[in-house]
Amino acid sequence: MSCTETYFINPRSQWSQKHSDNIKNVKMIEGPEYVEHYVDFVDGIKYRNQLLDGYIFKFRGESSGAEDVLKFALNAEVAAIGPNFTTRTMEYLGEMADIGLTYRP
Secondary structure, three states, X not given: OOOOOOOOOOOHHHOOHHHHOOEEEEEEEEOOOOEEEEEEEXXXXXXXXXXXXXXXXXXXXXXXXXXXXXXXXXXXOHHHOHHHOOOEEEEEOOEEEEEXXXXXX
């Protein structure tokens, strides 16, 4: 990665109790293009009443672009939350693109 920033995860002792109790593990991977944070939740954590296994935050250093990924449990009804998301059109790599919810089973 060509950026000069240093990325890190604060030690668990510095997290708020609210977050610490809900997270099993966090790891960070600095790849050639992206910095990715992987969050594994304790059992029973939900988003819009659907069980989650984890969350991924991925971004490019020195950029305003980022991607949030929710990893739902195998038995979650993902179609039930789809209507809660909207799509917006924005410029991406010099072209107009629809950005919004993408579901990959």
